[in-house]
């Protein structure tokens with residue numbers, strides 16, 4: 320039954336992260352994740368959830384009347400039916416993004432989807448899970464994100480961008496781990512080093528705090 324999805328929540332909010340930040344977006348949060356990042360703000364999506372038919376999920380998305388859909392989790396690509404879900408959303412004309420740890424193979428994702436691949440840093444505790452074979456597959460329609468916990472993470476992210484020549488490959492997002500790395504520190508490091516990256520903060524947490532469903 321690969322056309323069923325295990326869903327934690329479907330909600331309407333302002334996109335808080337990445338390239339379409341600030342735009343009204345429907346979020347589909349799939350349940351379950353094989354990783355355990357120390358900073359994870361979505362632990363409530365590790366377990367539980369409800370199995371829903373694909374058509375039901377699509378109808379729920381449509382009920383909000385938004386143009387943008389963000390499929391997230393948990394780890395969305397850990398569910399087989401994520402691939403057809405993304406394709407159906409694109410066919411319906413939505414602007415679709417996918418938030419993924421990049422620990423799973425991204426090659427079957429519909430090319431119309433903007434894949435936001437989070438490269439896990441040493442201080443996430445999950446650096447060994449990075450699937451480096453994903454990087455050559457990325458295009459300018461995709462995005463790479465580093466969630467940074469420390470100066471050591473920042474230096475590591477720079478080194479990875481050099482090593483894999485990511486600077487001109489696609490958009491690079493440097494995001495502070497929420498309330499762990501001071502915003503001003505990260506801003507000043509980026510400016511001092513003249514890094515061509517976008518610093519991103521999680522807009523929704525400034526508006527609503529760190530609560531589910533926003």
Ligand SMILES: C[S@@+](CC[C@H](N)C(=O)[O-])C[C@H]1O[C@@H](n2cnc3c(N)ncnc32)[C@H](O)[C@@H]1O
Nearest residue numbers: 358359360361392393418419420437466496497
């Ligand atoms: C909850 S995850 C779900 C998608 C996928 N599992 C992943 O890690 O990309 C969505 C995004 O939120 C980021 N995130 C989670 N907790 C965070 C925190 N405390 N501060 C900043 N970003 C965080 C993740 O790194 C990831 O980029």
Ligand SMILES: Nc1nc2[nH]cc(C(=O)O)c2c(=O)[nH]1
Nearest residue numbers: 332333334335336391523533
């Ligand atoms: N508003 C809002 N924007 C988001 N962008 C990515 C999110 C996520 O949890 O993946 C997220 C989220 O949880 N809320």
Ligand code: SF4
Nearest residue numbers: 352354356359393420
């Ligand atoms: S991969 Fe994503 S959902 Fe899983 S623990 Fe890390 S941040 Fe949380």
Ligand SMILES: [Mg+2]
Nearest residue numbers: 360361391533
């Ligand atoms: Mg979130």
